[in-house]
Amino acid sequence: xxxxxxxxxxxxxxxxxxxxxxxxxxxxxxxxxxxxxxxxxxxxxxxxxxxxxxxxxxxxxxxxxxxxxxxxxxxxxxxxxxxxxxxxxxxxxxxxxxxxxxxxxxxxxxxxxxxxxxxxxxxxxxxxxxxxxxxxxxxxxxxxxxxxxxxxxxxxxxxxxxxxxxxxxxxxxxxxxxxx
Numbered sequence: 001x002x003x004x005x006x007x008x009x010x011x012x013x014x015x016x017x018x019x020x021x022x023x024x025x026x027x028x029x030x031x032x033x034x035x036x037x038x039x040x041x042x043x044x045x046x047x048x049x050x051x052x053x054x055x056x057x058x059x060x061x062x063x064x065x066x067x068x069x070x071x072x073x074x075x076x077x078x079x080x081x082x083x084x085x086x087x088x089x090x091x092x093x094x095x096x097x098x099x100x101x102x103x104x105x106x107x108x109x110x111x112x113x114x115x116x117x118x119x120x121x122x123x124x125x126x127x128x129x130x131x132x133x134x135x136x137x138x139x140x141x142x143x144x145x146x147x148x149x150x151x152x153x154x155x156x157x158x159x160x161x162x163x164x165x166x167x168x169x170x171x172x173x174x175x176x177x178x179x180x
Contacts, residue, residue, distance in 0.1 A: 017137035
């Protein structure tokens with residue numbers, strides 16, 4: 001009987017200007033040239049993240065992440081600890097640099113899009129991007145690119161062309177089935 005091998009783990013170096021960096025370790029559960037799907041399992045998240053009075057992410061939650069090489073955002077399928085799907089979260093960021101198969105780097109550009117089930121997509125944190133520009137943490141050209149990316153996400157969500165179909169295909173249950 002063959003034992004199932006665990007998926008490889010990736011270390012995502014996530015820089016947040018001006019000088020904060022976190023390293024997220026996630027299971028790489030699907031790897032193609034056009035998309036990398038990772039699973040962040042049972043994360044520690046305190047206090048819980050809330051949107052419109054509902055808990056959308058908390059300690060014990062799973063997030064299925066979609067990273068698209070060359071694209072200025074990633075997408076997370078958020079769940080509560082009990083597995084309830086709470087919505088899609090897009091981080092606007094610099095395209096991920098794959099420095100090795102297991103070491104990735106990116107920089108957060110502050111803007112996010114939140115889309116709850118049955119609701120409308122909403123742009124978040126514009127004030128944080130404006131502050132980052134005012135303080136010189138993000139240059140104007142990069143901020144303009146971040147704004148354009150957020151507009152494209154919102155337009156795509158409203159027209160039905162965003163997110164890409166793979167985001168619906170990789171549910172939490174499917175993702176967890178890849179991890180022994």
